[in-house]
Amino acid sequence: MMHQLLSEFMGTALMILFGVGVHADTVLNDTKYHGSGHLFAITTWAFGISVSLFMFGNVCINPAMALTQVILGNMTWGTFFPVVIAEMLGGIIGALIVYVMYADSFKHSYGKIDGDTIRNIFSTAPAVRNLPRNFFVEFFDTFLFISAILAVSEIKTPGIVPIGVGLIVWAIGMGLGGPTGFAMNQARDLGPRIAHAILPIKGKASNDWQYGLIVPGIAPFVGAIAAAIFGKLYLGL
Numbered sequence: 001m002m003h004q005l006l007s008e009f010m011g012t013a014l015m016i017l018f019g020v021g022v023h024a025d026t027v028l029n030d031t032k033y034h035g036s037g038h039l040f041a042i043t044t045w046a047f048g049i050s051v052s053l054f055m056f057g058n059v060c061i062n063p064a065m066a067l068t069q070v071i072l073g074n075m076t077w078g079t080f081f082p083v084v085i086a087e088m089l090g091g092i093i094g095a096l097i098v099y100v101m102y103a104d105s106f107k108h109s110y111g112k113i114d115g116d117t118i119r120n121i122f123s124t125a126p127a128v129r130n131l132p133r134n135f136f137v138e139f140f141d142t143f144l145f146i147s148a149i150l151a152v153s154e155i156k157t158p159g160i161v162p163i164g165v166g167l168i169v170w171a172i173g174m175g176l177g178g179p180t181g182f183a184m185n186q187a188r189d190l191g192p193r194i195a196h197a198i199l200p201i202k203g204k205a206s207n208d209w210q211y212g213l214i215v216p217g218i219a220p221f222v223g224a225i226a227a228a229i230f231g232k233l234y235l236g237l
Contacts (some may be wrong), residue, residue: 001079001082002149002185003077004083005060005082005083005086006085006086007056007057007059008056008059008060008061008083008086008090009086009089009090009093010055010089011052011053011056011059011061011088011090012050012052012062012091012094012187013057013090013091013094013097014048014056014087015048015049015061015090015188016090016091016095016098016188016192017048017096017097018045018047018049018051018092018185019044019045019048019049019099019188020094020098020121021044021096021098021128022040022045022048022121023120023121023122024101024102024105024106024121026040026041026100027109027113027117027118027120028102028105028106028108028109028113028118028121029108029109029112029113030109031102031105035226036068038177039174040130041173042169042170042173042177043170043221045128045148045169045173046166046169047133047166049162049165049166049169050162050163050165050198051162052160053165053166054149054159054162057157057216059208060083060087060222061090061187062087062140062183062184062185062186062188063083063084063087063185063186063220063221064146064184064185064186064221064224065146065185065224066080066083066084066087067080067221067224067225068146068150068177068224068225068228071228071229072223072228072231072232072237075087080206083187084187087186087187087191088186088187088194089191090187090191091187091190091191091192091194091195092191092195094191094193095191095195095196096195098200099195100207101134106201110202110203111202113199114203114205115203115204115205116205118201118203118204118205119193119196119204119205119206119207119208120181121192122192122193122195122196123183123189123190123193123196123208123212123216124180124181124182124183124189124215124216125180125181125208125211126179126181126215127179127181128213129211131180131214131215134211134215134219135215135218135219136219137179137180138180138183138184138217138219138220138223139220139222140176140223141172141176141177141180141182141184141218141223142220142223142224142227143186143224143226143230144172144176144223145169145172145184145227146223146224146227146228147221147231148164148168149161149164149165149168150230150231150235150237151228152164152165152168152234154235154237160220172184180215180216183215183216184216184220184223185220186221187217188216189206189216189217190212190213190216190217193207193209193212
């Protein structure tokens, strides 16, 4: 159990190091890859998740995926809650490490980049704020994400899952990520959002907990439930 929790913690932290790190790299002033854009960012997220899965193996690194595993009978509720805590802590620590790594660039961006943009380095935000539609987007993205992972996991070829998950993230990010930033994972959004709340960032914007808790907080769980049902009824899991 302790090994699993450490794997979930470190795997999530590594995922966030790549993901929040690439946003810091593209957004902040005086970085090597400032302004590289969303193609650069989405690709790094996808490859970073693959690297994390290669390193830490059979992990969820996502509370929504952990819920799916509970519904499918692969994880108990007694395991679910510690796993989610480990993942959330990993999300926080990963984001804090990114801040330390990019501290000079954060300082060079104060007063030049607005607070909302800096907050969005850490957490997702909608392109157009419409909570019911934003909720549906995150629900559907998560449903597709987890359903595709469940399908790929049935292919018994060594190494296929980390590669497959990276491709799934890449495709969803490109095709469906525009409305909300495709969180699909509470540890990915709420963990770094908590880090943003506690960091000494000048001119800090609101953490927008209303959006954070409703859209990337609740919608992925609903998508996870739908994916588990699809897995049972269609994939035969």
